[in-house]
Amino acid sequence: MEEKGFLREIFNIVLIKWHIIAASIIVFGIVGLIYSFSKSPVYTAFSILQVEEPINRRTFLEDLFLYGRPSRVDTEMEIIKSRSIAERVAKISMLDVNVKEIKGDLSFKIKKLQVDKKFLGVPIKLVVKNNCTEYSAFVNGTRLSNEEFLIEFIYCKGEGEALVYKNSFEDVVNEIKNGIKTEKIGEATNLIKVSFSWTDPIKSAEIANIISEVYIDFNKEKWTEDISQTMDFISSQLDKVKEQLKESEEKMDAFRKTYGIAEISKEAEGIIEKLSELEKEKTEIEIELFQVRRAIQDMDKEPSKILSSSFDDPVLQSLVSKLAELDIKRYSLLQKFTENHPEVMEVSAERGELVEKIKEILKEKEKALTSRKKGIEEFINKYEGEIKNYPEVERNLLRLARNLKVNEDIYTFLLTKYEEVRIAKAASVGNIKIIDRAIPPSSPVFPNKKKLLLFSVFSGFLFGFMISFLIYYFSDTINSPEEIESSYKIPVFGVLPEVRNNRDSAEIEIDRKLKETARILKTTIFFSPISEKMRSFLITSPLPEEGKTTVLRLLGDVISEGSENVLLIDGDIRKRGLTKIANLEGKMGFLDAIAGSSIDDTTYEFKGTLKIMPSGSQNLFIPSLLESKKTEELLSSLKNLYSYILIDTPPILSVVDTLILSKLVDGVFLIIAPYQTSRAHFAKAIKLLKNVNAKLIGCIMNKVLIRRGTYYYYYYLYPEEGKDGIWKKIKRRKKDEV
Structure with missing residues (x-):
């Protein structure tokens, strides 16, 4: 069960921090694509060699020169990758010489090129005249002497110019050595696969064949x-x-x-x-x-x-x-x-x-x-x-x-x-x-764009998940109902899924599951021994954007289904979220009723037995108005007229209004958003409520991502009556799974 719970928590992190993971995947994917298209393609050609033991007659002198090796093929594979072979290949292949921008009808192949060290890697302008009988070399317009530049041709025809580059022989040897790979084919064979990687497919096949030929010559010399x-x-x-x-x-x-x-x-x-x-x-x-x-x-x-x-x-x-x-x-x-x-x-x-x-x-x-x-x-x-x-x-x-x-x-x-x-x-x-023998490959082995993209996406997911996990691990937010109940000894009456709604709209899209969740919450509240006789409630949260107005709206809707007279009061004078939902801006309301206006003039029908008292005329608001005796008298009068009163107030840590009103109601519900509400803010809100002797009934978790298999799925699953019934059902479900 512990392992299953851990996996659920991991899955929950992915759901909560999906935007971080998605951004990481996109960034890594883009970087991978840029890298794959910016890199020069590398081609690998290979030849296959057979290693045979020499046939001997075992004469006296042959006994002096023929020996038995512990692993002949393994030894030969290491010899092929040795520096001695790479140096011979470099001399034959002339990879340290590059020729570009040939002009005129000039055609030639270089046999030998000697350049002064200071001109290594520098473009040298080669000018050939008189059908290759004369040549001269220039660097930045300065002619090079025979000691600085010497060239021999295998063949040369025509006249013209070309840019010649002479690279460091040591660098070329190292490149060849690093490009040679050997692999034994099968377990019981003497076959060796010799491969070579280069940016030119034709050149890679040519060099792979040269490696094989050079190795055979080297082997003959070594044996004889x-x-x-x-x-x-x-x-x-x-x-x-x-x-x-x-x-x-x-x-x-x-x-x-x-x-x-x-x-x-x-x-x-x-x-x-x-x-x-x-x-x-x-x-x-x-x-x-x-x-x-x-x-x-x-x-x-x-x-x-x-x-x-x-x-x-x-x-x-x-x-x-x-x-x-x-x-x-x-x-x-x-x-x-x-x-x-x-x-x-x-x-x-x-x-x-x-x-x-x-x-x-x-x-x-x-x-x-x-x-x-x-x-x-x-x-x-x-x-x-x-x-x-x-x-x-x-x-x-x-x-x-x-x-x-x-x-x-x-x-x-x-x-x-x-x-x-x-x-x-x-x-x-x-x-x-x-x-x-090696043949030119038809496609590059690097970069493999498909594999590189998959690797980038996978790396992006791992990186994003790691960042998300670290944020989750080191965050100071409340993440579960159990944490509230065990650490703060405050009951959690239920959880509500996240609702995406337009706060300026009079209606909230409420699906069947959401409504069932709200009914569970209502049943849990009114059948709880703590709050079964209470009629006026204050709904608040430690900080803004934790969904208190939405929770109040949902509770009012499900409570009024039982023909109960329910009044929703918008006590958030500054933000006026409930007033905007009901489209009652500019209408008389809570402030007007405190100031002396009649209750009938300040309440408005919303849906069936559900009525709303908007925040009222803002020009009447002064902090001392809420502290007056009239506020207490107004709430007492409203209790005689309505079965339940729900008051929406500002966040506790924002203004003092909530603390003033919390003393005038039967109980206070604190709305908590998991992975959003910090432990420090939650603890401070509780302390402030205790300081004014407000009756904190419990907490409601809002904006919860409900998915099958997640931690909160159990809170969302069963419409049982009473909070104890829900917890028993959850424990029974966990026991059945074991």
């Missing part, structure tokens, strides 16, 4: 960079060994020509064979040492590059995969936080520790390889020493044969390794494919 370096190293070794082999062959030929054909003993042949195997193993260790040392350098300069190398060591493999995970996590966090954020700092610290651990393992591996190489060199020196024991001629022959055999075997070994690396490189290329 380490292998290429190893190929270069092996190639340089091949050239060196080839020269040594050639030199060895020439020396052997020269020896044979000098000494003839010489045979080598089987023992010597064994020494040469062992030296050849040792030299080959030493060369293999040197290649592996080269790769390990390069990996250590990468860890010192750019640790993430180690991800393009992998080793047979399972521990190192695990650490490399963990480093890849931390790099992805750190990059994702940096999209939302700064370097100093606790989460980023925690990941960076963990990453730093992991990098040091990998470097430690690599250095241990380097140390082990160096030790092996040193051991092999010791064996080589040992066998070299054995050769020295042979005679000089045979010793020279053995050395020549040894050098020839070693160089032949090393050259063959290097050729084999070079072919393995070449195959590994070929297997790593082409693992990214373009499935769908």
